[in-house]
Each structure stands twice: as C-alpha cells, then as structure tokens.
Amino acid sequence: MDKTLLKGLRALEVLATSEQALGVTELAQRMGIVKSNAHRILQTLVAAGFATPVQDTGRYQLTLKLWSLGSAVAVSTDMRQLAAPILGRLRDATGETAFLALLDGSQVTYVEIHPSARAIRVHTAVGDRMPAHCTSAGKILLAHDASAHDEPDAIALRSEFKKILSQGYAVNRGDYRKEVSGIAAPVFDTQGKVIAAAGISGPTERFRTAVVKEWVPAVVRAGADISRMMGVKS
Incomplete structure (x- = not known):
C-alpha cells in the first residue's frame, strides 16, 4: 500500500470537508502528521x-479540479445509462x-458493451x-481532438483524420487485430465537444465494404441519438 498516496488522498478529504482554508499547521494537526x-x-x-494558496494568508483551499473529475464520472455514468x-x-x-x-490519453476505454448474439463475435468487456x-x-x-494530432501514434493518421471529420464516422479494418474490425461515430455534448464514441465491432470477415456501407447510417444515427439524450438539440 502506498502510504504517500494515502496521505495525499486524506489531505484532499480534510480540505474538502473543512469550512475554511487551512494552513500547514492546521492540516498537520488534523491529519496527525508533522508539519514538514x-x-x-x-x-x-x-x-x-488540486489546491491553491489563499493570497497573503498562508492557507490553502481546494480548486474545482476535484469537482470537475467527479462531474466527469457522473456524466460518464449517466451517459452509459442513456x-x-x-x-x-x-x-x-x-x-x-x-x-x-x-478517450483516455492514448487509449480508449470501453464503458458500455452490448455483445453480439452470434456464436463468432468480438469479446470485449466493460473496462477494456x-x-x-x-x-x-x-x-x-x-x-x-486537435491537441492529439501531434502525438507520435497520430501523426501518420492526419490525412485519415481529415477524411473522418468530413464523413462523420471512422472505420477500422483489422488495424489493431487483423481479425477484428469496427465502425464508430461521435457522441457530442451540449457545447459541441465530442465526449465519446458509439459503434460496433466484429469479425473482419463480416465487415465487407458493401456491408460497412449498409451499417454506417445506423452507427451514425446511434451516435446522434445518444448526443440528443445528452441534451444536444437536433
């Protein structure tokens, strides 16, 4: 167990539940640790x-960063349900x-999965x-996410990103695992920011060009429907 991390988390709790900003001595006393x-x-x-000094007082208070993180979790939970x-x-x-x-840095995290009923299907679990x-x-x-376009893994995809933005969806044809392909569309929030991706994945052999073309409207519609459920106007 990381005791340093635990102390940091405990300090967040103490600051969050305090009715006023705290100084070093007060925080040390409440946590039972030395002032250093x-x-x-x-x-x-x-x-x-996560914290900011209160000018000319020697005290500290929390910023809204912790609230922002909690709000993001709440939005994610609500979005899953919707x-x-x-x-x-x-x-x-x-x-x-x-x-x-x-999107979580350079990776994607799957937060909701509805598995295919077919015998041969992609096995993806929530949290993967x-x-x-x-x-x-x-x-x-x-x-x-324009800020991600300069990442090493993304530089080679800039031309593909332009195509994706133009057509409104993305297709993966065995890029990660050759036997798995997928289609995804964006989910927007009320500020016009893309906050998630909705889509389908399955065996590459079933994602033939004609079939993908047939499925794209359903995927795009699903992304738009979730966006509307999140409060985006049509």
Whole structure:
C-alpha cells in the first residue's frame, strides 16, 4: 500500500470537508502528521492543480479540479445509462457487438458493451482498454481532438483524420487485430465537444465494404441519438 498516496488522498478529504482554508499547521494537526509532511503534501496538491494558496494568508483551499473529475464520472455514468437502449438497438440492427467508448490519453476505454448474439463475435468487456490510433472508436475521438494530432501514434493518421471529420464516422479494418474490425461515430455534448464514441465491432470477415456501407447510417444515427439524450438539440 502506498502510504504517500494515502496521505495525499486524506489531505484532499480534510480540505474538502473543512469550512475554511487551512494552513500547514492546521492540516498537520488534523491529519496527525508533522508539519514538514503537511507542507510537502500541500505543495504537491498545488503543483497538480488540486489546491491553491489563499493570497497573503498562508492557507490553502481546494480548486474545482476535484469537482470537475467527479462531474466527469457522473456524466460518464449517466451517459452509459442513456446510451444502453440505443446501443441495444444498434446491436440488434447489425447483429454485431455495440459499444460506447471514451478517450483516455492514448487509449480508449470501453464503458458500455452490448455483445453480439452470434456464436463468432468480438469479446470485449466493460473496462477494456485499447490503443486509440488503431481502433474505430479511438480514431473518431482523436480526429475530433486537435491537441492529439501531434502525438507520435497520430501523426501518420492526419490525412485519415481529415477524411473522418468530413464523413462523420471512422472505420477500422483489422488495424489493431487483423481479425477484428469496427465502425464508430461521435457522441457530442451540449457545447459541441465530442465526449465519446458509439459503434460496433466484429469479425473482419463480416465487415465487407458493401456491408460497412449498409451499417454506417445506423452507427451514425446511434451516435446522434445518444448526443440528443445528452441534451444536444437536433
């Protein structure tokens, strides 16, 4: 168990539940640690953006970063619940596994999965992580994230990103695992920001060009429907 991390988390709890900003001595007393440790923890929290010094007081208070992280978790949970029936319909319409995925650095995390009923299917579980640059979900998310276009794995995909943005969806044809392909479309929030990817994945042998063309409208519609459920106006 990482005791340093535990102390940092405990400091966050103490600051979050305090009715006023705290100084080094007060934090040390409440946590039962020496002042030098309390000072080091506070400086780390400030450097990480979780706390800020209150001018000319020697005290510290939390920033909104912790609230922002908690809000992101709440949004993700709400989005999963709202997306579930839409993904179920997408799965039924295509016969392939339907998913909702989020961008997490250079990877995508699958937060909702509706498995195909077919005997031969893609086995993806909630919580699975995969490289963003070689999955359909990752490509659509990276394409909409200009800050990611200079990442080493994404530089070679810039021309593909332009195509993805133009057509409104991304296709993966065995880029990560040759036997697995997928299609993904963006999910927007009310500010016009892409916050997730909705799509389908399945055996590459079933993702023939004609079939992909047939499935694309259903995938794009699923992304749009989830966006509307998140409050985006048509």
